[in-house]
Amino acid sequence: MIADGMAALPHETGGILLGFRTPNLIVVTRTVTVADPQSSRRSYLRRHRQAQARMAIGRGDAPPVVGYVGEWHTHPADIGPSRTDLRALAAIARLAQGPVALVVLADPAQRLSHLHGRVAIRQDIWPVVAINPVQIEKAEVAITEDTAASLEAEATALTTRESS
Known part of the structure; x- marks a missing residue:
């Protein structure tokens, strides 16, 4: 995210987040950049x-536990998610099978010091998914020293034990 964000400056860039969900966390183990040739500063x-x-x-050699968990993009300045970003997140959450994360890397030149996280969860109260309300909350973005491979192996082991 940092390298691609810096390379795109002064424009925005972004992509998707891959990983897995636990009962209390969305764990991102891989990021994929999806270029937008028409991106701008805003x-x-x-x-x-x-x-x-x-x-x-991006999933390549990933175990089956790894899948889509959200979106990421950059903002050239230190500005968190916009109303447009939150509306897009809500639309995605309405279609998703679980919570969806949004990470905004603001001012990529400052590395990981300006990460803004949100998590959206569809509230299943109506029979039509497309009209269900979505709850969006701020989320802490924590960086771990664990490798993607070790996190994915642990998730796979837990999933295998639970299904046995």
Whole structure:
């Protein structure tokens, strides 16, 4: 995220987050950049078809427990998610099978010191998914020293034990 964010400056860039969910966490183990040739200082649009293709490549050798868990993008200045970002997150959460994360890397030149996280969860109160309300909350973004491989192996082991 940092390298691609810095390379895109002064424009925004972004992509998708891959990982897994636990009862209390969304664990991101991989990020995939999905370029937007029309991005600007104030906008980035994740292209659906390109995202699908890039996600397939990004999953590569990942175990089955790894899948789509959210979106990320940059803001050239230290500004958190916009109303447009939150509306897009809500729309994605309405279609998702679980909580969805949004990470905004504000001012990529400052590295990981300006991460803004949100988590959206669809509130299943109506029979039609598309009209269900979505709850969006601020979320702490914590960086761990664990490797993606070790986190994915642990999640796979837990999933295997639970299904036995």
